[in-house]
Amino acid sequence: MEIKRRDFLKAGVAAGAAVALTGPLLNAFAVTKPLAGEKVSGSTDPGKWIPSTCQGCTQWCPVEFFVQNGRAVKVRGNQLSKVNNGYVCPRGHLMLQELYDPDRIKVPMKRTNPKKGRGVDPKFVPISWDEALGTLADKLIELRKNNEPHKFLFIRGRYSPKTYPLAYGTLPKIIGSPNAISHSAICAEAEKFGPFVTEGYWGYRDYDLQNMKCLVVWGCDPLSSNRNVPNTINKIGDLIDRGTLITVDPRLSAIAAKSHMWVPVKPGEDGALALAIAHVILTEGLWSKEFIGDFNDGKNQFKTGKTVDESAFAEKLSHGLVKWWNIELKDRTPEWAEKICGISKDQIIKIAKTMAAAAPQCAIWMGPGAVMSPRGAAASQAIYAINGLLGCVDVEGGVLSHHPKSPSNKLPKIDDFLDDMAKKYGKEKKIDQRGYKQFPALNPDPDKKGNFKPGTAVITNNVATGILNADPYEIKVVVSNWANFNFSCTGAERWDRAMEKVFYVHIGTNPSEAAMYADIVLPAAHHATQKLSIIDNKGNGYTHISIQQPVVGRLWEEKADETEIMYMLAQKLAEKGFPNMINYFNSFKDPETGKHPTGPEDFAEIASKIISSAVWKPKEPLKGDKLNGWEDFKAKGIYNSEPYKYKGLWEKGFPTPTKKFEFYSEGLKIGLKAHAEKYKTTIDDIVESAQYTAKGEEVFVPHYEPPKVWGDPVKYPFILVDFKSRLNREGRSQNTTWFQEFKKVDVGDESWDDVVRINPEDAKKLGIKTGDMVKLTSLTGSITVKAKLFEGVRPGTVSKCFGQGHWAYGKVATKEFNKTPRGGNNNDLMPFDVERFTGSNCRNGGFTRVKIEKV
Structure with missing residues (x-):
């Protein structure tokens, strides 16, 4: 399917729906009531808004769909929502084309080609739901019969x-898997x-934007993504x-284009910048006296290079400020940070003073x-600590995090x-290796407020490692819902090899890279338009x-993933002797x-x-x-809470071990100590095994860590900056024509294309101009994309939007389905690595270097 720009208006929702179904014409700009003397084209149905x-x-924004003659033709924010003010971002409108995408998975299918691999035709054939779920039930029963x-x-x-929980919290648990x-x-x-x-x-976190006087957006773009x-x-x-706005x-x-100050920090050196800002706030006496406290004699003793007697400072709602100063700050x-993060000392001082002048708003x-x-x-710890220094937490015009439940x-x-x-068997180790010595994987302890519990955080991208190495054991059967890790994870090819080893059932709306490795594919109902579930945020x-x-x-034979498919599978398991x-x-x-389910x-x-x-x-x-009842909830679509109560935590205390804002983290110390005791070693040894460099008390305060970077700077001279499109709906929008046509709304991007932004100074040295095809190569792979000279990227770095590069998502997302992708996938360049304290996948922070060659 080749769609040219001039054909775009012909390929809107009406055309998409017409391809998907036959039926009356749609009026995409319909209103609830026709204007005086005006007829609604092709329809006598005035339509209605359904939440x-x-x-x-x-963010899970409450929305409303305008439905006319049984078709969804328009989207807006729920007019009763106090979270989004009745608006919806560009992503929301793409739901119409997602719903009526002619490439959607329409019926259950099974693989008939046992060979798996990129570009391999699975030779899927349609099967019934009964056969599909019966086959999966047999596999699960077999595991139980074999005590595995x-x-x-x-x-x-x-x-x-x-x-x-109806799927994620039920199916594995009741079968006997952790x-x-x-x-x-x-x-x-x-x-x-x-x-x-x-x-x-x-x-x-939430942010009180309507009362705020200074906002520092750091490492994201909330006009485009990040909730x-x-x-x-x-x-x-x-x-x-x-x-x-900074x-x-x-x-x-x-958002940088609209800011009063753009600070193009060197990727991976954000911690250095944050610490220098904190240093200025203290040496200049700009911290919040109301929140933090002050020296007993009222005289500022924070002098560069000099330690401070802890007893000389009386803290109020914070803990460990002087420790932080003595150990790290x-x-x-600013002079130290300037050499590391590439931001001048004068600008660092200006940022600190600008924030302090506006604080606590x-x-x-x-x-x-x-x-x-x-x-x-x-x-993360260093950046967020500045909010505490300035008393900007839990206040009007500041950071809001402890909302009413x-x-x-x-x-x-x-x-x-x-x-x-x-x-x-539900107590066996988990396949993601959380809790191994090198993976502290800290998550909040549910039983002790503010404490970390080691070995409890998910390490999603390490699952492929566990499967490939059969460590801690072999995985035989996999079910996924709405996941495409073969595309969305760094080191993506690892998932290809992992899925070759298992019996895999894929639940989703569209064909995808993961689905091409599936043994059974099940069509999912589109979440926002065809599924019944409950959301909170x-x-x-x-x-x-x-x-x-x-x-x-x-539209076809799709079913809701978390409820209907799980119930049908439960019925099939019961037929085979497992009714639990x-x-x-x-x-x-x-x-x-008071009735019980019947279907x-x-x-x-x-x-x-x-x-x-x-x-x-x-x-x-x-x-x-x-x-007023269930029907009223369905009709309105939303319940809004009472507004946030400012300074509630100031009054009752923070949910930390000290009940204060901790610059010296007692909770982190408790978590790392427990992990060290498990392995009969020291905290320093655990920290080193987690690839950190800090020693001793430095571990527990916001401190500087030199970035770990993949690739020699001589061979791979450019740092890759990965970012997310404002049209990327968790990866499902790329097969819509609207995504491709309006891709240019991402600053510096092009419609129907995939570009890498290169600073003109760097491009000149390489002999590259806008429009040239270039090959980006890292330690782990190469992709070929179009170059675009762009002053809005720091010299020595290249930026590329994530989202293109699909080879199996549909006829729009790919140039040739199952063969030729449209552009390149950033994850083919970025190696697999893990932030080991939290289990977080690594995809930012300048950890990947690339070289650029003109094709």
Whole structure:
């Protein structure tokens, strides 16, 4: 399918839907009521708005679809949503083309060619749902008969936050496997490290943009990605008018282009810049006296190179400030940082003073670009600590992280349905090797606030290593839903080899790189338009519960992944003598009628009603929106909480071991000590095995770590800067014509193409001009793309947007399906590596070097 630019308007949603189905014409610009004297073309149906929830990123924005004659023809934000103000970002509109994509998987299929590999034709043939699930059930029963249920692996890709336990938390557990593996560490776990070690919060932050006077966007672009995009687009203009916007990023992003100050830091050296800013704040006496405290005599003793007596400073709501100064900060001057991070000392001082002048109505919005690298946890801690220094946490105009919890109910307990085999083998080691000596994999301890528990964080991309090496054991059967790790993980070819070794069932909407290695492919319902589930999230000072519901009918034989497919599989397992899963599902009871499930669709609704009844049938009146029953919730689509309460943590204390904002992390010390004791060694030995360089007390304070970089700087002179498109809907939008045509909205990019941005100074030395085809080569692979000279990239670096390079995603995403990709996949260049404190995949932070050759 070759679609030229001039043909684009012919290839919009109407054309896409017409290819997918036959039926009446669509009016993509329909309104709920025709204007006076105007007729709605091709339809007598005035249409209506039906609420659902977008799933294009982890913001999960409440949205509404305009449905006319059974077709979804338009998208907007839910007008009742206080999180996104009733708006939706560009990603949301692409759902229409995703829904009606003619390349979607339409029926269950099985592989008839036993050979697997890139470019190999699987020779899929259609089969019935009965045969597909029967085959999978046989494989699972066989594992149990052989006393090896732990050799089953369930991979969770994109999921519904409240409904995912029905698959991820049920199938592997009830079979008897510990291997429920989330995609989470591919996305952002290192960015959660800094907020947790300082203020005890593990998750994505919110920012009070409407009251903010200074925003420092660091390593991300919230106008394009990194969650809460609609709210940022809505609020950023006013912030620019009344205050200061600063962007720290080696590339000129959309938000950098609008900033008062662009700070093109050298990739991987963000920690040095952060520490120097902190040094200036202390030596200039700019810290928040209200939040941090002050010297007993009121005189600033923070002098470069000189230690301070801890007893001379009286801390209020923080812990370990003087320790941090003595151990690390006293020598981290702007002059020191300038030589390392490439930002002048004068600009470093200016940034610090600008932030301090606006504080506490100031915030650093930290993203994965600064921290998803082999030693990124240290940078995460250093960057986020500045928010604490300036008293910008939990305040009006600052960083908001401890929102009111969204009311919801837990699903019924599964314990009574686990047999002895499930209980025994469910305790086996996990295939991602978390908890090995070199992988502390720290996650919050659920039983002790603010403490880390080692060996509990997922190391998603290391699963391929475990499968390939059969370490800690062999994996035989794999099921994934909405995952495409063969494309989306660094060192992607490892996943190709891993999937060749196993029996693999792929659940998704589209053919994909992972699906081409599948033995069975199952068609998934499109999440936002064909599936019933419950979502929760926060933003703009509110939390919400929203619904995902079918706004249109099913087009082919697709089923909802987390509910309907799981229920049907449970039925098939029962037919083969293992009724535990269906017995568990059938124990669910409708909170309105008291009825139990009788089928897959019934089960999906009852499960959703159980989870959400806390907002539409609350036991006590809620402080937020008032809803009148399940039907009212479905009609409105959302519950909004009461607004954020500022300084709540200042009053009751932070959820850390000291109940204060920790510059010296007691929680990290506890976690690393427990891991060291497990291996009968020292914390220093553990830290070294995790590829960090710090020793002693330095480990527990925000400190400088030199970046670990793959590739010799002489042979591979350029640092690769990977970033995400504002049109990239978790990888599923590339097969839409709108994605390809409007790709140019990513600063410096081109429609229907894939370009690498090169600074003109570097290009001149290489004899490269815009439009030349060039080969990028790293230690692990090569791709060929078009060069574009662009001053918005730091010299010595090249930037390239992630998203192109699919070879098996559909006729639009590829130039020739299963053969020739459109552009190149960044993950073919980036080697596999892990940030070992958190398990986070490494894909940013300047850890990959490349060379450029003109083709």
